[in-house]
Amino acid sequence: MKNYHLTLSLLAASLLAAACSTTPLTSLLDQAREDYRVVQSSPKAATYAPLELQQAGDALAQANASADHKDSQEKVDKLTYIAKQKIALAWEVTKQKSAEAESADAGKQRDQMLLNQRTAEADRAKLLAQQAQMDANGARQITETAQADAAAAQLAARNAQDRNAQLQAQLNELAAKKTDHGIVITLGDVLFGTDLARLNAEGMRSAQKLATLLQQNPNRKVLIEGFTDSTGTTAHNQELSERRANAVRTGLLEMGIASDRIAIRGKGEAMPVAANDTAANRQLNRRVEISLSDETGAIQAR
Template sequence: MTKTKLAPIVLAVAALMAGCSSSPKTTSLLEQARDDYTVAQGNPNVATYAPLEMRQATEAMAQANVEANERGSDDKINNLAYLAKQKIALTQEVTKRKMAEAEIAAAGKERDQMRLDSRTNEANAAKLSAERATLAAQQAQSNAAQSQLAAQQAQLDAANAQRQTQEAQARAAQLEAQLADLAAKKTARGIVITLGDVLFGTDLSRLTADGMRSAQKLADVLQQNPQRKVLIEGFADSTGAADYNQGLSERRAGAVRTALLEMGVARERIDMRGYGESFPVAGNDSAAGRQLNRRVEIILSDDSGKVIAR
């Protein structure tokens, strides 16, 4: 029986226990029954597991309270209180038993669920093991394929490296042949082409016809090797004022640059410096030595366009 159905009876018991204007009789047994009833009433499990027994205990308790309010005999009050006390004890006992049965049933369900979970876990573990084996086989196949690709790539890289080496050797041989007419020399700074004093007008910065032909040969080399750049360096001997010699070295280097520009070489591929009397290649105490010092040196860059500066 639900708490809703018990409510009127409980209220009646409470009213009877509260008494009327005159003091009701009571006995120690009735007081014990009332205490037991209060404990049972406060047990939340009673309404779930022993509602019928609690209803009967409530009715018995109500009868005992009525007799006490009407100031019946002690024997009758005690008999009714004893009966209520027994019904209350039965209510508590039924509640305990049914709670134990519920716990046993719940434990059985829990065991069944644990068995089911265990079997599910075993099945999942077997599935996972199979999936791992499949992945391992696939990974092995992938590794084998990657190894094969790596071997093929290594062969391609080796072939490309050989081809690049051959192309570099061919370019070097071609460049050497192209520079043969310019009497180019290999130095620590790279390939150097020297335009001597005879290729310029006497004490002038203008190129002679032979000088222009040399410049044209150099322009042809640069056109056929677009990855290379040049650094043009002008020099003078020590005769005359140093400022004048500095200016002459710069003007002669500039004349070569202008000639290359006019022959189609891009401006960003050409750099120039004038060093005046610095860096002589011969003594200035003889005419032959001074003539060697009056020169323009053209340093050809490497394939990356790098020129080593002084």
């Protein structure tokens, strides 16, 4: 009888331990499933991050299969963590590309408004020329002057349209965004070597595109700001952010941009764009932001 009660006690303790060990796992996997459901239900995710969404779904399926097969908690937990990372990446890519698309649409609307304004000015000038031509006194002189004004207005409108279209195309290539402190171009962590402040080949191509933009818009200036994630000491992050900002400045100088058009600033781990809780988020925080001035050379403060 004593052995019987002892056996029951041991069995109860075993079931209690199993319940305690599976509760966090079930909660983590349920959270991953809910996160995936939220991302999957967003129409923008299928449009802007189809590959990342597929990878997240595959990773979650592996975690679900491992749980169904009653694999070890360690294995299921590892697969669940991987799935959560891929789900977070799909969401971040969706948000970033959606913002870029909205910025591009806004730019097209501004270009169209400017074109309409210039066209209206040209039409008014042409009307004045036609009315002046009907005036018997000095009709020839008035007509010639009005025609010249109309032609100049039309040429100015076409030139402004061409410049704005070219500038917008260059900004689109650099994935520039319109922010509350002006136009900002972000160079991500992938354009540098790991824990390095030297631009790689892709980074130099981005710097060349920026240099071409500045050469074709001589009145504009840039402020280059380096940022890091929270990994490492504050002093190290500050120094690394300064070196990365200076690497972009050096690249622009070598491409013929005058030094008085370039300002740099190291921000270290300050002003993160995402929480430093995942590898994907930390990569978003490791960046260089380039603020482009307006035509007068002024850059809006943050």
